[in-house]
Amino acid sequence: MTKPVLASRTELADLMGPPDANNNGTVFGGRILQMVDKAAGVCAMRHAGNPVVTVAMDRVEFLVPIYLGELVTVEAQVNYVGRSSMEIGVEVYAENLDRGTRRHTNTCLVTMVALDKKGKPRRVPGLRLRTPEEEKRWSAADARRKSRK
Amino acid sequence: MTKPVLASRTELADLMGPPDANNNGTVFGGRILQMVDKAAGVCAMRHAGNPVVTVAMDRVEFLVPIYLGELVTVEAQVNYVGRSSMEIGVEVYAENLDRGTRRHTNTCLVTMVALDKKGKPRRVPGLRLRTPEEEKRWSAADARRKSRK
Amino acid sequence: MTKPVLASRTELADLMGPPDANNNGTVFGGRILQMVDKAAGVCAMRHAGNPVVTVAMDRVEFLVPIYLGELVTVEAQVNYVGRSSMEIGVEVYAENLDRGTRRHTNTCLVTMVALDKKGKPRRVPGLRLRTPEEEKRWSAADARRKSRK
Amino acid sequence: MTKPVLASRTELADLMGPPDANNNGTVFGGRILQMVDKAAGVCAMRHAGNPVVTVAMDRVEFLVPIYLGELVTVEAQVNYVGRSSMEIGVEVYAENLDRGTRRHTNTCLVTMVALDKKGKPRRVPGLRLRTPEEEKRWSAADARRKSRK
Amino acid sequence: MTKPVLASRTELADLMGPPDANNNGTVFGGRILQMVDKAAGVCAMRHAGNPVVTVAMDRVEFLVPIYLGELVTVEAQVNYVGRSSMEIGVEVYAENLDRGTRRHTNTCLVTMVALDKKGKPRRVPGLRLRTPEEEKRWSAADARRKSRK
């Protein structure tokens, strides 16, 4: 059984408010990572049709601050699937609602594993690649995986 | 100046967890209304390009329970604009991530007003209607508005 | 079996702080609706002596902003009972603690249903009306209910 | 200038849910103390008509557990006023909403001080005692205060 | 069986942010008491090797305000053990991270009781005193206990 990439594509979004701020008045990096982890989890559950756990999160850079009052949107899609693991690519965007401008702020790669009822890794559906972009993401994830071994 | 409906269309989404539950193990109605208000606010700010406040929320029915572990998606779009007010239509969906099934749970109509820096109502852009569906929503909102007077 | 209105009258109150604010420095409409839903739920549970769920919330208007540092009090009482449903009337007040002034900010009507252990609607006690005010509320709720059919 | 005890009497109430629980499934003592501090603060602000800070909380005993799903009500009233300080007596009640039974769970005494705009202690109105009960509370607070010196 | 004081010594720490503030911009007394209760609970669980409940918290004074952006550290250690109860001494410190200065803000004494699986009090290990300071704390706790009877 296989599923297309679009079937599990996930978008979470939230408005940043006072509890999300650090002492500089910008949003905590840890707050963004929490949304990234949640979006990757929903995306992986949609693909696997099973509970999942986070196994790793690749290096994330925070080059652009995010401000209170901005809308943070987190987009996750499956890049690659192994037997029971999935690499989820997550893009983070921040939108200034007054000016209507939106900027890309982070890219994250999250590895998740599907679990059966006893908490053991469980086979996930294959990934049906339909566009050159999706094939490129698959190859890059596969290369990363091999270089880590 | 006018803006199309699509330019402010807003989708917020969040995974329901233990803090969102009432004593029956289902999600609090008030938790859903909070997401509806937030989504309507973001949608109205995108259309107005200004801060907004909630002026009214129409009758909402909760006919279908939402469970913990489900993904709640809230979709908001501008139905109608007056001089400084906007009627935002909000649809709520709950998705069971294990089974991959999604159901429509609520429809809400929220009226918001744009404010200038002194907190006074401020003119908002017109709404460019492009589809028969958008025209139907405008007429229905206009009728509701007249019947309330 | 019947119960008087006073037996289930409910008052919740909380001080508004930074996490309750929107970007205008006033309190989110959704925050107020969450308190309204909670108060209506407690009131209905007191009357029914059983778990309850929210079935509908009538149109709510937000004509007066509520500020941080104000005490929000939410008063709920049963207006009407059907077989398993109850209409709860909820009044919201905001108090400025420095000046000692209190203003009425919202009126809400919430319909709740009592559930048995299997989650099926369950008969609720009748409502003993003791004052002309209580009788007026019952008639108004009954009229609303008939006009909705 | 004096104010009667009733003018600042304060009642906060909230339904206990999952985030309020410790690992035994009962409510954290610290959660109750937070409500006690908040209620005492609102009561003191109502009496003083000024911002206040907590100066001390007397020994509190937790002899009866409070369970999730119970309504906690916290009642605060001014027992005694000095020049800028106030002793607030706070009673905590927990109500089982299914059975309709309510029990007294804690008594706390909180000392608060009113502040002017520079954060210096500031004179508070006198307390008008109207009942023997209020006079008894005043005397007991006065005795505690003297025994601490 | 006995355990040394050091085996259960506990330190919790958290950075104070906007949700922890009262209307004066300083940290709520109730927020500090919540951290104190949590730290005492962890310390008591470490000593008892069992679930525990809070039985009492002695008079706490708040003589020094704590500001947003400060790091609050709460240090808890067992002072005394009875059959199933433990007195935990808790010290609170606030650190200004810009200036690198740290000040002692509160001392609290919390009594906790260990519970077995049925929620009944359960015997706790003895306390091995190793320093004159630990012996002094034991004697003071014992004296407090006797004077309360």
Place this chain on the structure above:
Amino acid sequence: MTKPVLASRTELADLMGPPDANNNGTVFGGRILQMVDKAAGVCAMRHAGNPVVTVAMDRVEFLVPIYLGELVTVEAQVNYVGRSSMEIGVEVYAENLDRGTRRHTNTCLVTMVALDKKGKPRRVPGLRLRTPEEEKRWSAADARRKSRK
């Protein structure tokens, strides 16, 4: 001006409860990353004596689940300093309080930058290395930094 590693060593700790859980009853990866980011921030502020922002977080692996009711301790120390940047090494431990066993669950490397009042990068004190372990961490960080260029 230089500061020793120990001067900024930071330990945050918190008890995991219901709001920290994912749907498998274990703790969200994102919750842990939030504590890691906070601890790294406090450590960097202590070293820099100035506000800081997170610039990057290296790959983190989550090989061991953390359960509700466990105490999570996060230890941060400065590994390396550049002109205005600092690499903070963070170790995460989870402790089962009933059994008294503690296990190492994650290692994270966080890069932070100190800011002046205008939000521009600002020079930080040098790092005084006092042990072979500290020298080893410096060299490893330096090597990572060079390999990224």
